[in-house]
Amino acid sequence: MGSVSEFFQHLMNGLTLGGIYALIALGYTMVYGILKFINFAHGDILMFGAYIGLFAFNALRGGAPLGAWTFAAFFIAMAISMVATAGLGVAIDRIAYKPLRKASRLAPLLSAIGVSFVLENGAAWLWGTQSKKLDYPFNNDPFNVLGVVITPHQIMILIVSFIMMVGLILFTNRTRMGKAMRATSIDQDTSRLMGINVDQVISLTFAIGSGLAAVGGMLIALDFKAYPTMGMMIGLKAFVAAVVGGIGNIGGAMLGGILLGLLETFGVAVLGIPPAMKDTISFGILILVLLLKPEGILGKVVREKV
């Protein structure tokens, strides 16, 4: 560690990476909280969100130079992508997961792997395997704050993910629907008896999770372009984040995402782990957490009942 400014530089980089992980991890954790199943196709839903956002942004922008309009167009595109991707998430649930609610755990998992495969290769077929660039909607020249280099993109990631997370917390804790969601995640049958429309809650969960994934996808596409397999690695890491924080726990997913982002950044910068092995860090963390504290940081120990 060189100096204080270097530390803050890594902190900034880690936080932005972590913010994206957290957004995606929320989708995993919310679905897991309610259905007790890993939505394997979540990473590919993210990829679809990135593509839809990219097309919407390019259509809205129509060659206009950078300015207030491109900035507004980006957020309109983000809204369009969120709605479309939420619809996709709900449709996938209806078609591929809903018929398997009563089946064993293995069945929906296999079905999800199938969905993921269809989405990934469908995207490659529709849009080609070449990666597509999503342009920055603003001038992304980095600026210097007390020796820390920050890009406007990083600030946008922090602000957007912060707004999304606060919104989600308010929604789950303060609204009727959020309360229904929490009830359903505790006990589905009892919730149904209490008059909660469980199917509606499940659809809403998929919609919110997928919408957040679309935001994450667009934020990633700005830096790393959009391509059909982009969702795989990032989806896996977000899943690790969800497990680290305690799967099924919304606050845990946020914490886990940010923690994972920081660990990866500091692991490469401070511990000198070669960047090519960066992905290995997350899996190492996953295995460690599963061994030492399988319920995660904020998760509750649930005993399996007969």
Next chain:
Amino acid sequence: MFNFFLLILIYTGIYALMAMGQNLMTGYTGMLSLCQAGFFAIGSYATAILTTRYGWSFWGTLPVSALLSASFGVLIGLPTLKLKGDYLCIATLGFGEIVRNVLNNWDSLTGGPMGIQRIPMVTLFGFTINPYKKVAFLIMVTIFVLIAYYLLERLGRSRMGRALQAIRDDEIAADAMGINITKYKVCAFAVGASVAGIAGSLQTVYSLSVTPATYTFMVSVLVLCMVVLGGMGNMAAVILGAFIIQLVSYFPQLVGLSGVIPPQFKQILFGLMLVVMMIWRPQGIIGIRSYIVGRKNSAKLEALNEPA
């Protein structure tokens, strides 16, 4: 054309070995592992490195491939098998990617992205099994498949096989009956991995070169499709599944339509197949044994499972 059909049969054999291993893990024991490609790669590279660099014969590398894959199976299995199936699925997927990552980057041992070329052909009693003359190679692969089928089928009927099925059907009840769950799960994982390692060795002496690009996640999913399509928990059905999947994979080339049908088409088809099979026919096309994934579908069991 005939030669091409032989190629499909050879690949059927190699993949059938992997699929039988997967079947032991997923079909018998109910563990969803997604890293057959990783074990396949370990077996392949073990044979490739030992034959080219140390002059071993192919037959000598077989036990090494099997044992090496099995030990990696235990290594990845021990921490994850104690947990629920969903974690296993992700952890094994991660492991498969790590294997490929290492193969790509460990240049001094694996040759990096270029891989290893000029692997010697298999010789047996002075007779060279040339992969370009496909019949002899096909016979060798068939013998491997038959041996594996015989052994795994017997294993499935043995005390261990019954224990595995008990674990699949109800882990808690099996535990209460005194079955050492972790031990049997790790065993099943190790055996399944070692069969995939052997398949990898065969792949190496068939293609006579290895590159990391062969061992993608796609391979693991393909193997899983074979097991699901054929019928989980049924070794013969899995071989049939392997044949169907290989036939569909190479169908565009077989009928000379590879220019018309986009390459993604078959992958989309396999993905759809997984979903459709799960919804309408979870027991696979050969549903002789009334195997319904995890048996929770039955209404009677459902009623029993309801907490009072």
